[in-house]
Amino acid sequence: MALSTQPYKGARDFYPEDKRLQKYMFGTLRRVCENFGYEEYDAPILEPLDLYLAKTGEEIVNEQTYSFTDRGDRQVVIRPEMTPTVSRMVAARRQELAYPLRWYSIPNLWRYERPQKGRLREHWQLNVDIFGVAGTEAEHEIILLTDQIFKAFGARADMYSIRLNSRKFMDYVLAVYLGFDEVQQSSFAKLIDRMNKMERTAFVVQADALCSPSQREAGIVDRLMSVLESKDIAGLPVELQTHQTMVLLSAMLEALAEAGVSNAVFDITVMRGFDYYTDIVFEVTDNDPDNNRSMMGGGRYDGLVGLFGVEPVPTVGFGFGDVTLAEFLKGHDLLPALHSETNLYVVLAGDIAAKAQKPLADLRGMGLNVAVDLSGRKLGDQLKTADKKGITYVLVIGEQELADGQFTLKNLHTGAEEKHGLERIVSIVRDHRHTE
RNA sequence: GCGGACUUAGCUCAGUUGGUUAGAGCGUCGGGUUGUGGUUCCGAAGGUCGGGGGUUCAAGACCCCUAGUCCGCCCCA
Numbered sequence: 363m364a365l366s367t368q369p370y371k372g373a374r375d376f377y378p379e380d381k382r383l384q385k386y387m388f389g390t391l392r393r394v395c396e397n398f399g400y401e402e403y404d405a406p407i408l409e410p411l412d413l414y415l416a417k418t419g420e421e422i423v424n425e426q427t428y429s430f431t432d433r434g435d436r437q438v439v440i441r442p443e444m445t446p447t448v449s450r451m452v453a454a455r456r457q458e459l460a461y462p463l464r465w466y467s468i469p470n471l472w473r474y475e476r477p478q479k480g481r482l483r484e485h486w487q488l489n490v491d492i493f494g495v496a497g498t499e500a501e502h503e504i505i506l507l508t509d510q511i512f513k514a515f516g517a518r519a520d521m522y523s524i525r526l527n528s529r530k531f532m533d534y535v536l537a538v539y540l541g542f543d544e545v546q547q548s549s550f551a552k553l554i555d556r557m558n559k560m561e562r563t564a565f566v567v568q569a570d571a572l573c574s575p576s577q578r579e580a581g582i583v584d585r586l587m588s589v590l591e592s593k594d595i596a597g598l599p600v601e602l603q604t605h606q607t608m609v610l611l612s613a614m615l616e617a618l619a620e621a622g623v624s625n626a627v628f629d630i631t632v633m634r635g636f637d638y639y640t641d642i643v644f645e646v647t648d649n650d651p652d653n654n655r656s657m658m659g660g661g662r663y664d665g666l667v668g669l670f671g672v673e674p675v676p677t678v679g680f681g682f683g684d685v686t687l688a689e690f691l692k693g694h695d696l697l698p699a700l701h702s703e704t705n706l707y708v709v710l711a712g713d714i715a716a717k718a719q720k721p722l723a724d725l726r727g728m729g730l731n732v733a734v735d736l737s738g739r740k741l742g743d744q745l746k747t748a749d750k751k752g753i754t755y756v757l758v759i760g761e762q763e764l765a766d767g768q769f770t771l772k773n774l775h776t777g778a779e780e781k782h783g784l785e786r787i788v789s790i791v792r793d794h795r796h797t798e
Numbered sequence: 799g800c801g802g803a804c805u806u807a808g809c810u811c812a813g814u815u816g817g818u819u820a821g822a823g824c825g826u827c828g829g830g831u832u833g834u835g836g837u838u839c840c841g842a843a844g845g846u847c848g849g850g851g852g853u854u855c856a857a858g859a860c861c862c863c864u865a866g867u868c869c870g871c872c873c874c875a
Contacts, residue, residue, distance in 0.1 A: 368866075425799075426873075443875040471875065476799085478869070487875070555874090634874090659875085681875060711833045745835035760833065774835070 372476075372483025382700040384486075387687060388468055391488045394511045398503070400464040400490060405447045407470070411437035413446045428472050440472040444489040445638070445666065445679065452493055452677075453670030461494030461675075468684075480655050480686045490660075491679030493667070498614050500678040501642050501662065502621075505614075508646060508658065508680065509623045515687075516696045522657070525629035526615070526644045528607040529661065532633065539602065540586055546572055550586075555633040557590065595628050607641060614642075638663040644680070650693050657690055658682035705791050707748035708734040711741055711760030718759045721769070721784060725757075728788045749774050755791050 428440040634643040643661030660680025668674030735744040758770040
C-alpha cells in the first residue's frame with residue numbers, strides 16, 4: 363500500500379503559493395505591531411503540562427491538547443496558546459524588564475479537536491500584549507492597533523466590528539444584580555456567549571430552565587433580557603450604567619471614536635471563554651454573515667504573571683488567528699496579487715550553462731533574485747516554465763548575447779522584448795518590482 | 799467526544815431503477831522541422847471508483863466496518 367501524501371489531519375502543507383500568502387499576512391501584521399513599538403519574541407513549542415493546569419479549564423487541557431510523557435517522565439504539552447508562555451517569560455525577568463513592555467509573536471499552536479470551518483488543529487496566531495499599564499490607556503492602544511491591522515489589509519470599517527464588554531461587569535450583573543449562584547453564573551456565561559446564534563424564544567426557554575422556581579417567580583428572566591437586549595451602555599438600567607467599569611468603557615469608546623475607530627461598540631454578549639480575564643474583554647467579528655465567527659479576541663488579564671510567584675503585572679493582550687484572517691481577506695476580496703520572489707528567469711539557448719555563469723553571478727551580485735533553467739530544453743519550453751512559475755521577466759542568454767554583452771529581456775505579461783547590457787536590465791527589473 | 803453529508807484520472811465533476819473494455823472539461827506529456835510562452839490544431843499517457851469485508855449470476859452504485867474531507871454540536875486558544 364502506497365504512503366499517503368496527505369498532511370496530518372487538521373494541519374496544512376504550505377506550498378510556495380500558500381507560503382506567499384502567509385508571508386504577506388505575517389509581514390503586514392509585523393509591520394503594524396512594530397509601528398506601535400512592539401517587539402517580537404518567541405519560545406519553545408513544548409511546555410510543561412503544569413503551565414496550563416493552573417489557569418485553563420481542565421477539560422481543555424486534558425481533552426483538547428497534544429500531550430505526552432517524555433523519556434524523563436516529564437508531562438509535556440504542545441502549546442495550545444501563547445498567553446501562559448509569555449506570562450512565564452515576563453515573570454522570569456519580572457524585575458529587570460522595562461515597562462510598559464510591548465511584545466508580539468506569531469507562534470504556531472496545536473489543539474486536539476475536530477477540524478471545522480475556521481478552526482484547524484494547527485494554526486498560527488498573532489499574539490500582542492502590553493504589560494505594566496493598569497489603566498484603560500492599555501486597552502485603548504491595543505484596540506487602536508487592532509483597528510490599524512484591519513486598515514493595513516485594506517479593510518473598510520463596515521466589514522468588521524470591534525465589540526467590547528467587561529468580565530468584571532458581567533460578574534456583577536450575574537451575581538449581584540440578578541443573584542445567581544456560582545453554577546448558574548457559569549451556565550449563563552456560556553449561554554449568553556451563544557445568544558447571537560440563537561432565536562430569542564429558544565434563548566428564553568434555556569435561560570428559564572437555568573432558574574430556580576423562586577427566581578422564576580420573581581421574573582428574573584425578564585430582568586435578564588432587559589439587560590441583555592440593551593443596544594448600548596445608555597440603554598442599560600441606570601443602576602448598571604453607573605457601574606465603575608461601564609463608566610470607564612463608555613469613556614474609552616468615546617476616545618476610540620475620536621481616534622478614528624468608528625466601529626468599536628459595547629456588546630454585552632461578548633464573554634470570552636477563559637477564566638484568566640479580569641475585566642475588559644473584546645472581540646473582532648467579520649460582518650459577513652457567512653463567516654460569523656470571532657476572528658480575534660482578547661482582554662485584560664492582570665493575574666497571570668503573578669501565578670509564577672512574583673509581583674503581578676497588569677496586562678492587556680489579544681490573539682488573532684491566521685485561518686480566520688485568511689477567510690476574512692478572501693471573503694472581502696482583499697487579497698492582492700502575490701508574485702514569486704524570483705525577479706528574473708534565465709533561459710539558455712544552446713549548451714552554454716558554463717559560459718553563462720559570469721553574467722548570472724553579476725545579476726545576482728547586483729541584487730536580483732535570479733533562477734536559471736538548467737533543463738537544456740527548447741527555448742519555448744523554458745519560457746513556458748517561467749510563465750508557470752509566475753515570473754514576469756525572462757532573460758535569454760545564448761552565444762550571441764555572450765559575444766556582444768547585450769542580452770534579450772522579455773516581459774512575459776506584455777510580450778515585449780528589448781536588448782540591453784546587464785546594468786540596464788537590473789534597473790528595469792528592479793523598477794518593475796517596486797511598482798508591483 | 800456526539801451527529802450529518804461526502805470520497806470516481808493530478809484538479810473539478812458526470813456515471814440513469816445494480817448489467818459488456820468507467821467518461822468529460824481543465825491540467826500533464828509529445829508533435830505542428832532545429833533561438834520565443836500564453837491562443838489554436840493533432841495525438842498520448844493517466845483510474846484494481848479511499849481501504850477492508852458482505853449481499854448478488856453480476857457492485858462505482860446496495861449493506862457493515864474503517865480512514866479521510868467538509869458541515870453542525872460540545873468547546874473556544
